[in-house]
Amino acid sequence: xxxxxxSKSAHPxxxxxxxxxxxxxxxxxxxxxxxxxxxxxxxxxxSVMYLIGNKGMALFDISNPGAASLPKIGVTNDGKLxxxxxxxxxxCNSGAAVTFNDKFMYLxxxxxxxxxxxxxxxxxxxxxxxxxxxxxxWEAGAAMVANDDRIYIAGGKGIGVxxxxxxEAPVVVGEAIDTGAINDHAxxxxxxxxxxxxxxxxxxxAVYSINGSNKDKxxxxxxxxxxxxxxxxxxxxxxxxxxxxYIAGGKGFATFDISDPHKPISVDLQNSTGLLSDNGSTAMIxxxxxxxxxxxxxxxxxxxxxxxxxxxxxxPIQTGVISSDGPxxxxxxxxxxxxxAGKGLATFTLSRLLQTSE
Numbered sequence: 254x255x256x257x258x259x260s261k262s263a264h265p266x267x268x269x270x271x272x273x274x275x276x277x278x279x280x281x282x283x284x285x286x287x288x289x290x291x292x293x294x295x296x297x298x299x300s301v302m303y304l305i306g307n308k309g310m311a312l313f314d315i316s317n318p319g320a321a322s323l324p325k326i327g328v329t330n331d332g333k334l335x336x337x338x339x340x341x342x343x344x345c346n347s348g349a350a351v352t353f354n355d356k357f358m359y360l361x362x363x364x365x366x367x368x369x370x371x372x373x374x375x376x377x378x379x380x381x382x383x384x385x386x387x388x389x390x391w392e393a394g395a396a397m398v399a400n401d402d403r404i405y406i407a408g409g410k411g412i413g414v415x416x417x418x419x420x421e422a423p424v425v426v427g428e429a430i431d432t433g434a435i436n437d438h439a440x441x442x443x444x445x446x447x448x449x450x451x452x453x454x455x456x457x458x459a460v461y462s463i464n465g466s467n468k469d470k471x472x473x474x475x476x477x478x479x480x481x482x483x484x485x486x487x488x489x490x491x492x493x494x495x496x497x498x499y500i501a502g503g504k505g506f507a508t509f510d511i512s513d514p515h516k517p518i519s520v521d522l523q524n525s526t527g528l529l530s531d532n533g534s535t536a537m538i539x540x541x542x543x544x545x546x547x548x549x550x551x552x553x554x555x556x557x558x559x560x561x562x563x564x565x566x567x568x569p570i571q572t573g574v575i576s577s578d579g580p581x582x583x584x585x586x587x588x589x590x591x592x593x594a595g596k597g598l599a600t601f602t603l604s605r606l607l608q609t610s611e
Contacts, residue, residue, distance in 0.1 A: 264571065264573075266601040268319060268599075268600040269322060269599065270599045270600075271597050271599075274311055274593075274598055276306035276307070276311045277293055277308065277593070277594070277598075278291055278579060279579045279595035280578050280595065281580075289346025289348070290347070290438070290534060291348070291534065292348045292580050293306055293534070293581055293593045293594055294306075294349050294351050294582050296351040297586070299374045300314060302323075302591075303351065303358070305340075305349050307343055309338055309339050309343070311325060312328060312377075318589040318600065319589045323598070323600070341364065342364045342365045342367045343362040343364065346363075347391055347392055347394070348362065348393065348394035348396070348441065349361065350396045352397060354399065357371065359417075361397050362389070364383065364389070365389060366389075366406070367379060367383050367384070368380040368384075368420075368423065384415075384423060385425075386408065386413045386415070388407070388412065389409065393408055393435070394409070394441035394489065396443040397443060398450070400445055402418045403463075403469070405443060405463070405471070407454070408441070409435065410437075411431045411435060412430040412450075414468075414471070432454070433457075433459060434452050434455075436454060436455035438485075438486055439454055439483070439485055440488045440489040440534060444493055446493050446498070447514060448462060448464035449515060450463050451493075451498065453489045455485040457480060459473060460475055460478070460516075480500050480522075481522045482501060482504050482507040486531065487502050488501070488529075488535030490535045493511070494544075496512045497510065497520070497557070499539075499557070499562070501535045505525075505529065506522070506529070506562070507522045528548040529548035529549060529550065530577050532549070533548055533576075533577050533579070534549065534581045535549075535581065538583050538584065540585055542557055543556060545590070547592060548575075549576070550577065551570050551571050551572065552569060552571075552572055552592065554606060566607065570606060572599050574599045575595065575596065576594060578595075580595055581595070588602060588603050588604060590603045
């Protein structure tokens, strides 16, 4: 079963597990309550996976994602081989977002926005200095989505716009936009559907038009929507499939009809999935007509072929890496399902996830 091999109670689909990532934190709570959403983000380029947590960035060899072991990749810095990269932009409790633009990787978190050259994926190198975006938050969520020569970023102070016409030197455009949907300690999610931008945060869902001339100043459409799924200190995730939008947060799992993208219509709300915790993170991914939803209490599987999602798991799948108030992210590579969360990194055989533990 690889590093940190599974015990007798491990899920039969488990392939690999390690609690030794060096970059993830299992909890972002204190005696005063939840302090920031925390981050666990995976980004994949060629045979390298970049795992980003609040303690830094680690690289893993995923040339064979279904292998019993995913080796860490060392990075040489000042003549020293290191297995954790200090990015300089991730704060101890903030969220983070990452995306690629050809040979460049963009990383955005509580301390700013940074560019890496990943032409050699195993040797990411910083390009330029940290960019102060004007909308970040030290203990807030972070999200970003690319649209042609613009990147839209969301942080504790709202939406920001960045011009990436020169990919190696992004430029902040205009001032931060207060969405009314984001607070300073819950997570935040962004999704782009045509020329409509959706922002989900601790205060609800906001809709923006970025059509034509307003790409540098997104235009808000309507009021903030109460989804029934988002909480003021929990996670936020959005997935869009055709004309359906799925939103998950600390309170539940919501489905909206976006036949008219500017006017989402609530179709279904599930507050008792058994997967989500009010102060925990959440992540979703869709494969064909199946949606995988991870929250503070475990992983669930939903059939989304109909109007409303149908949960196929009677109880949460225990991945061994998800913590109740830590971060979580999920990816799929072929037949391999990957979970990175507060307690570590694990891979599973996708087709066997619905099997019960022995």
